Amino acid sequence: MADSAKRSMPGRVRGERLETPVSVDQKRLIEHAAALQGRTVPDFVLTSVQDAARRVVEEHQSLDLSVRDGQAFVQALVEPRPVNERLRDTVRRYREKTGV
Numbered sequence: 748m749a750d751s752a753k754r755s756m757p758g759r760v761r762g763e764r765l766e767t768p769v770s771v772d773q774k775r776l777i778e779h780a781a782a783l784q785g786r787t788v789p790d791f792v793l794t795s796v797q798d799a800a801r802r803v804v805e806e807h808q809s810l811d812l813s814v815r816d817g818q819a820f821v822q823a824l825v826e827p828r829p830v831n832e833r834l835r836d837t838v839r840r841y842r843e844k845t846g847v
Contacts (some may be wrong), residue, residue, distance in 0.1 A: 755834060765796075777791065
């Protein structure tokens with residue numbers, strides 16, 4: 748790793764290396780964007796890729812939860828559980844507080 752790259756990423760432990768071919772136009776765009784933010788290209792690229800990866804993982808987890816929640820909702824409609832004392836107590840307290 749070049750000395751300038753080492754200086755630009757304080758606190759980062761060198762581990763795996765990620766390389767990808769880019770076109771001249773892509774490289775110029777990335778360099779320009781990094782310069783606009785006052786960052787080095789490696790820092791800009793790593794941060795951008797991490798942000799994108801986090802968004803993908805969060806979107807995937809949200810979708811999984813939505814599907815699972817939907818299945819649980821349908822299951823509750825098809826096979827409702829009997830009302831227990833805890834639910835009755837919760838409804839009673841809600842009605843007392845809201846006047847409903």
